Amino acid sequence: MGTGVVAVEGPGRDRNVAQQRVDRIHAFQTELDQLQRDGLLVLSAEQQRRLTAHHSKLLRELGQQFDVDTTSGQKQMSLGMRIVSFLGALALAASVFLFFYRIWGLISTPVQLLILICGPVFSVLAMEWTRKRERSPYFTSLAGLVAFAAFVLNLHLLGSIFNITPSPNAFLVWGVFAFLLAYTHDLRLLLVAGILCVLTYLSAWFGTWRGVYWLSFGERPENFLPAGFLLFLVPAVIRHQNHPDFPSYYRLFGMLTVLMAVLILSHWGGGSYLRLPDKNVETLYQLFGFGLAGLTIWVGVRWGWPALTNLGGTFFVIDLYTKFYDWWWEWMPKYLFFLTLGLVAILLLMIFKRLRNELIKESLA
Amino acid sequence: MNWRRFGASAGLIVLTNVIVCIGVAYNRGGEPEAEIALTERELPLSYAAFRSEENTELALHLRWQSPAHRWHALVLAPRPEVDWFDQAKLEAVGYDCSFPLSDPSAEQYYGKMLPREAYVVLENGGQAWTRWLEGWGRDKVFMAEQVDKGKRSKQDLERLNDAYDRLPKTSSRLIAVDIGGDPVQLRQRYPERDQFVIVRAKTRLYLAREVKTPSDEHHPSSLRGEVTQLLIEDIHVPFEQRAVLDTLSRSEARNHAPLVRASDGKEPRYEVTLRFGKRHEPWITSIRPLVTVPP
Numbered sequence: 001m002g003t004g005v006v007a008v009e010g011p012g013r014d015r016n017v018a019q020q021r022v023d024r025i026h027a028f029q030t031e032l033d034q035l036q037r038d039g040l041l042v043l044s045a046e047q048q049r050r051l052t053a054h055h056s057k058l059l060r061e062l063g064q065q066f067d068v069d070t071t072s073g074q075k076q077m078s079l080g081m082r083i084v085s086f087l088g089a090l091a092l093a094a095s096v097f098l099f100f101y102r103i104w105g106l107i108s109t110p111v112q113l114l115i116l117i118c119g120p121v122f123s124v125l126a127m128e129w130t131r132k133r134e135r136s137p138y139f140t141s142l143a144g145l146v147a148f149a150a151f152v153l154n155l156h157l158l159g160s161i162f163n164i165t166p167s168p169n170a171f172l173v174w175g176v177f178a179f180l181l182a183y184t185h186d187l188r189l190l191l192v193a194g195i196l197c198v199l200t201y202l203s204a205w206f207g208t209w210r211g212v213y214w215l216s217f218g219e220r221p222e223n224f225l226p227a228g229f230l231l232f233l234v235p236a237v238i239r240h241q242n243h244p245d246f247p248s249y250y251r252l253f254g255m256l257t258v259l260m261a262v263l264i265l266s267h268w269g270g271g272s273y274l275r276l277p278d279k280n281v282e283t284l285y286q287l288f289g290f291g292l293a294g295l296t297i298w299v300g301v302r303w304g305w306p307a308l309t310n311l312g313g314t315f316f317v318i319d320l321y322t323k324f325y326d327w328w329w330e331w332m333p334k335y336l337f338f339l340t341l342g343l344v345a346i347l348l349l350m351i352f353k354r355l356r357n358e359l360i361k362e363s364l365a
Numbered sequence: 366m367n368w369r370r371f372g373a374s375a376g377l378i379v380l381t382n383v384i385v386c387i388g389v390a391y392n393r394g395g396e397p398e399a400e401i402a403l404t405e406r407e408l409p410l411s412y413a414a415f416r417s418e419e420n421t422e423l424a425l426h427l428r429w430q431s432p433a434h435r436w437h438a439l440v441l442a443p444r445p446e447v448d449w450f451d452q453a454k455l456e457a458v459g460y461d462c463s464f465p466l467s468d469p470s471a472e473q474y475y476g477k478m479l480p481r482e483a484y485v486v487l488e489n490g491g492q493a494w495t496r497w498l499e500g501w502g503r504d505k506v507f508m509a510e511q512v513d514k515g516k517r518s519k520q521d522l523e524r525l526n527d528a529y530d531r532l533p534k535t536s537s538r539l540i541a542v543d544i545g546g547d548p549v550q551l552r553q554r555y556p557e558r559d560q561f562v563i564v565r566a567k568t569r570l571y572l573a574r575e576v577k578t579p580s581d582e583h584h585p586s587s588l589r590g591e592v593t594q595l596l597i598e599d600i601h602v603p604f605e606q607r608a609v610l611d612t613l614s615r616s617e618a619r620n621h622a623p624l625v626r627a628s629d630g631k632e633p634r635y636e637v638t639l640r641f642g643k644r645h646e647p648w649i650t651s652i653r654p655l656v657t658v659p660p
Contacts, residue, residue: 098419105421108604117382124374128367151378158382160422161603162389163646165565165596173381180377184370211459212479213567219479275474 015135015186016244018066025055067135078136085138086189092142093149100153112161116154120177123147127185137187144181144190151177168204168214171197183243191246195231195253202227210273221261222273228257252307255296259315262289267322289319301359313352320344392642398552399562399641401489404655405633407537410610411599423602423610425637425649428537429487430497431592450544450568450590457545458483458590460570466586475572475588484645485566485592486543486555493540501529534632541592544568548645562641565596600639600647609635609652632656 035041043051059070069075096119104112123146130139155170178194181187203224207217217223232254235247265271266285269278276284296312299305321341328337411424452462459481464474488494508525511517545551548563555561568590575586602610613634638651 101420101422102418103421105423105604105607112604113382113386117378120378121375124371124378128371131367147374154378155381155385158385160424160599161601162385162392163597163600163648164385164389165644165646173377177374177377180374184367184373207479210479211481213482215567216480270477273477275477277473 015066015068015137018062019068022059022062022068022070025059029055065135081136081138082141085142086145089142089145089149089189092146096146096150097153100157104157109161112157116157119150120147120154123150124181127181131185137185140185141187141189144185144187145193147181148174148178148190148193166215168201168208171201171204175201182246186243188245188249191249192253195249199224199227199231199253199257202230219271220273221264221268221271224257224261228254228261230254231257248305248307251305252311255308255311259289259292259296259311262292263315263318263322266319286319286323290316293319301355317345317348388644392644392646393640393648395643397558397640398643398645399558400638400650401559401562402636402638403489403539404636406535407489407539408600408637408639423607424599425602427539427595427598427600427647429539429541429595430537431541448589449542450592452588454544455570455588455590458568459546460588460590462570462588466572466588471586472572472574475570478570480567480569480593482596483544483546483566483568483592484548484551484563485541485568485595486545486551487539487562487564488542488555489560489562490538491560493542494538497538497540498533501533505529544590544592562639562647564641564645564647566592567594567596569593597646600649602649602652606649606652609654612654 032041032043036043062068063070069078100115100119107115123143127140127143127147130143134140152174155173158164159166159170175194175197178190178197182190182194204214204217206223206226207220208214210220210223212220231250234250234254240246262285266282266289269276269281269285272281272285274281274284293312293316297309297316298312300307300309300312324337324341324344328340332340407428408425409428411426456462460478464471468474505526508517508522512519512522542561543551543554544566551563555563571589571591573584573587573589575584632655634654634656636653636655637649638653639647640650641647
């Protein structure tokens with residue numbers, strides 16, 4: 001462990017490692033077939049038989065032990081199951097909300113309180129139960145989202161029942177709860193829920209630090225900038241050995257928040273804290289937006305984070321196209337406007353191609 | 366089953382609930398900060414109560430009269446009783462009002478000011494209500510003069526008379542009379558705990574441009590404040606206190622009539638005792654019927 005770096009342990013590592021191994025075996029088999037067809041590598045029948053037997057045994061064992069996808073068909077099914085589990089979780093969460101709204105006027109305050117606390121606790125219990133019975137994460141993920149929704153309902157209704165003044169601290173507690181479930185059960189959806197809650201809390205905190213009423217924090221997009229940057233930097237200080245795909249979520253949502261805030265400010269100077277004329281603020285943020293999008297692309301390429309490269313590219317194009325719209329939509333014939341957009345896209349493709357070729361040259365050198 | 370993992374998550378849920386409940390107990394413990402009796406005029410059923418059986422919650426909505434009716438002075442008679450939220454009060458709440466109003470960019474500077482939280486004093490009835498009624502009386506006279514001068518139509522006057530005959534009997538007598546950043550200082554200024562309540566509210570600053578009113582009064586540019594919202598406006602009715610309201614709603618459901626509110630022109634049908642605790646958060650301690658509802 002490096003200096004100043006915290007390692008996060010978790011259960012998802014084994015399954016992820018097993019899935020990576022399965023993917024490597026399939027890639028190896030495909031390449032071996034190609035090499036044999038090209039006559040570059042020929043295995044004897046005995047070697048071929050031993051290798052096939054070894055791989056089959058390995059795939060069977062990994063499948064049995066970690067419930068990983070060992071064929072492309074299984075992978076497609078897994079994707080479908082992931083979608084179904086998400087939709088099921090949404091439906092169950094809605095059911096929990098609506099059930100309580102239907103009954104809470106008919107029961108006394110202590111019973112309301114008891115039900116509100118038991119809802120998330122039993123959902124967490126259900127997570128543990130499904131985790132023990134099922135090696136695949138779908139049912140656990142479903143129960144986890146229901147637990148999160150039940151906890152949100154818990155605090156929200158507690159505020160209503162006791163007429164408590166709204167506070168941003170609720171988002172911090174929801175965020176901590178979502179992170180706890182995400183890290184202990186290796187659940188990405190809950191990680192996203194946690195990131196969004198903490199993002200809201202931090203943005204509201206920056207707003208209140210400036211003396212603003214906390215629910216008005218959204219009126220100044222700049223409140224989101226420090227929160228977005230902080231989330232982006234989380235993987236740099238917390239090592240995710242056992243959740244190798246978690247850092248990309250922090251980077252993606254952190255930078256998405258920053259780029260969105262900058263994009264909004266580049267068209268709405270009145271929403272800035274800066275005491276400058278609105279037009280100047282917009283120009284400033286337009287320049288910042290282009291620079292930041294370019295930097296995001298570079299960072300993504302430099303450290304091999306494809307999601308970040310795509311995000312930077314998308315925002316670069318959005319920044320550019322919205323500016324074109326501002327400048328030319330009114331006075332240019334529409335066919336010419338779209339022709340210009342198309343030509344700019346071709347120009348961008350040529351620039352990206354040149355950059356790509358330079359990267360290839362570097363890797364060959 | 367991993368009991369440690371379960372314990373961490375369940376522990377967070379229970380701990381959070383315990384902390385919230387300790388906060389509630391602190392708010393409601395000891396002598397209440399204020400205790401007032403309000404009627405359906407000030408606490409009508411919240412719109413939530415008009416929802417379908419999908420939501421059985423019952424809540425009362427705290428209705429109050431806002432100060433600084435910013436357009437009032439432009440259309441009707443001057444109303445000094447609602448015009449107390451001035452620059453000094455804004456500074457007391459924490460707004461930075463140091464930028465000169467004569468500067469050309471003052472509008473942009475103050476236009477960017479965001480809402481702030483503050484403590485508002487609400488007076489129930491009393492002198493504030495008397496002044497409010499007097500203001501309505503002046504409005505009627507003023508409107509009649511405007512009609513005589515041909516500046517307003519007779520229909521305007523009739524509409525105003527109709528509304529103003531009804532409003533003094535049905536509208537809320539809870540009127541915002543002062544504001545500040547420190548509730549202790551406000552309580553020292555308004556010590557009657559059964560008449561004045563101190564609640565948390567959201568406020569906004571605006572720059573009132575130089576104006577000449579219909580009564581030919583000249584108002585120079587000034588900074589004004591506005592109380593836009595109380596932080597707690599819907600007050601939950603506990604199960605133990607909802608019998609009176611349930612009887613009313615059942616009676617109206619039997620007659621196929623929608624739930625009506627005092628503001629719809631009817632006399633108030635219930636009285637609520639409302640307490641405010643140390644954190645200025647309210648709760649209902651009793652609801653008493655003011656009319657006899659047929660069983």
